[in-house]
Amino acid sequence: MKGIIFGLLSGLLFGIGLTISSMVDPKVVLGFLDLFGAWDPTLAFVMVGGLLVYLPFYHFYVKPKQHTIFGEPCDLPNKKNVDAKLVVGASLFGIGWGLSGICPGPAITNISGGVPGILLFVLAMLIGMMLASRVEKII
Amino acid sequence: MNDIYIQALVGGMVLGLGAALLMFTLGKIAGISGITFSAITSYSSTNLWRWAFLVGLIIAPIITAQFGYKLPTEAATGIPLLIIAGLLVGIGTKVGSGCTSGHGICGIGRFSKRSIIATITFMFTAFVTVFITHHLF
Incomplete structure (x- = not known):
């Protein structure tokens, strides 16, 4: 509760x-x-x-x-070391953020606005999160 | 000072208060990408706070709309680009363990070296991306 x-x-x-x-x-x-x-x-x-x-x-x-x-x-968080995953992940996130002007918080907060492009962004973001483990394997 | 900057400063303080409340009461970092990923991938009662947090995010604009703060009615880019961007944001925040909230606000606030480096990195690639899309094409 x-x-x-x-x-x-x-x-x-x-x-x-x-x-x-x-x-x-x-x-x-x-x-x-x-x-x-x-x-x-x-x-x-x-x-x-x-x-x-x-x-x-x-x-x-x-x-x-x-x-x-x-x-x-x-x-x-107890991780202290800077590794390739952190830098590669942050780089990819920055590219996506720069292409759209949208990061996860605003994406979800925009759901009730119903703008089709932003809803598709949210869906793609969720799919991307699920696919991330495959990307992690090649880093 | 310009009104929009004052609203931005106050808005930033309100979201900082939300992040602080989450740590103060439940001991959790307010990282939206991490909360979202855990909410959709693991089904357990310890996840209820994450769903509640996401519901809070979603209904917040319905409250602010009463005071004239509305959501945008259009995106800034076309649909194909938004889908590519969404995939990159999803993959990148998961692989990089965080986004603007978890690394940018909570992590920098904790003086976390990882978060400071992540924030510099995603700001840099975002600046370069916007330079390319707005000034080279």
Whole structure:
């Protein structure tokens, strides 16, 4: 029950943030990625806003305490090394992001908008995630 | 300062708050690609929070629409390109263990070396891709 309530609330806040910051609009995202065009810094403000909250929260609460408000351990990534998978994966993701102006959060937040191209993007993204294990084998 | 930048800063803080709430209450990183992949590939009751999170994302714009913040009515590119882009985003975020949220916000916020390198990498290839598609063709 706790998972459903706080999962829903967190998702709602995240989606509201994406929507009021215009990150749901691929044109605004592409405006940021177009360094040599009419550059639009909006995305940078979103990242600064997000970090302004998350960075102090992590360093003053999560890092020293390592557990949730309910006393359960925080599930933090334990991988430390930079490997080929990380760099190849991030590179492919960046190409797809640059082609469309859409990353996973805004893609899912856009579902209720019903824009056919974005819905197809979401479907292709889910298929891509399923195919990823085959790509991983060749890296 | 321009209104849209203030909205972007406030919006960024709200999504940062969502990510912080998820860690504060459930101890999980708010990485949308990872949450999505796990939600669709493993069926167990420990996955319910992921589905709830995704439902929250999906219904959020219905709430913001009451205050005038609406979803776009069109994509910025044609359908064939969107399908290719979707596949690349799906494969890339899975292979690279994260996207703009998990690496870009949560990972950088944690000063994770992997996330900082991932973010620099996907920003760089995205800048190059947009340069090629917008200025060379």
